[in-house]
Amino acid sequence: MDTILGPLYTAVSWIIVQFHKLYSLVFDEDSGWAWGLSIVSLVIVIRIALIPLFVKQIKATRNMQAIQPKMKAIQERYKNDRQRQSEEMMKLYKETGTNPLSSCLPILAQSPFFLALYQVLNKIANNQAVGVMDAGLVDSARNAHIFGAPIAARFMDSADKVAALDATLTDVRVVTVIMILLMSASQFYTQRQLMTKNVDLTVKTPFMQQQKMLMYVFPIIFAVFGINFPVGVLVYWLTTNVWTFGQQMYVIKRNPTPGSLAYKQRQEKLRAKGKIKEDPAEVEAKKAVEAARANRQQPKRQTKAQRQAAAAQAEAKKTTGQKHSLTKEASQDSSARPGQQSKKKPGQRKGSQRPKHPSKK
DSSP: OHHHHHHHHHHHHHHHHHHHHHHTTTSOTTSHHHHHHHHHHHHHHHHHHTHHHHHHHHHHHHHHHHTHHHHHHHHHHTTTOHHHHHHHHHHHHHHHTOOGGGGGHHHHHHHHHHHHHHHHHHHHHTTOOBTTBOHHHHHHHHTOEETTEETTOOTTOOHHHHHHTTOOHHHHHHHHHHHHHHHHHHHHHHHHHHHHHSSOTTSOOHHHHHHHHHHHHHHHHHHHHHTTSOHHHHHHHHHHHHHHHHHHHHHHHHSOOTTSHHHHHHHHHHHHTTOSOOOHHHHHHHHHHHHHHHHOOOOOOOOHHHHHHHHHHHHHHHHHHHHHHHHHHHHHHHHTSGGGSOOOOTTOOTTOOOOOOOOOO
């Protein structure tokens, strides 16, 4: 691992040392402020370098949302033929210029730097020289405290190990728990911002369910693994989460996904400023709909006694109607009985006709 990540150890330690020299002009060189702000500055440098990948991630995410209905149709059509389904999926990706892995590029690109920083802080905790940091710088960083917790200490460290860093176990655990909670919360709200503002909620797709699941899974993962991270790594990850939240907010505001809540809000603002001209017919139709809604009378809310009285009145009307129907049917039956038929004249048989007089010749 040290052989593979050796160049990254040198790069990460060099960036931290350069920022440490800068902040030492303002703060004490052995203070947590000088070393902590150096780690924060490392995050900013890395995230600025990853902006092109972040732009690709946003575009890939939007493309994936746009083609979800087509993907679902392919899955339904070739659900019994996995090979054909995969071929059609790859064809769809190629036609739309979508790369599913692009949404993971920033995380994948940032992972080596994260591992390098973790190993650098781990060596600092063990009082070992690393990269461009000699014994003097390692000792200075090792004894730097952030709110009473050494930057190389972990939540799971023993009391003796924490005492060797001139701190108490209580201070370390309080600081690490607070930072883990902030780290998990920032991750949750970053994902929630994406789901509630930059997704077309009118189209239900498996991609949305996947993103919703990640919104709850990622914070739990960070909380579980965070207890094994040094304080300096927690500073790094909290900073990168805050950066991601702000960067995502800016992108959503400037270039939201069509059909999303952020897109509708942006369209309303542009419409209010007169930057979007609408069809007069559509404007009149919207006004007519709004006027109809305003003039529509809502039914008055009735009390329980009023509802019971109305129900009793309806039941009484129903009973009266049934009685009237039965009476009418009875009268019709009685009029159709043989005994009530009109009497025939004597000598006239039923169905007989009066003979016609023969014509006189």
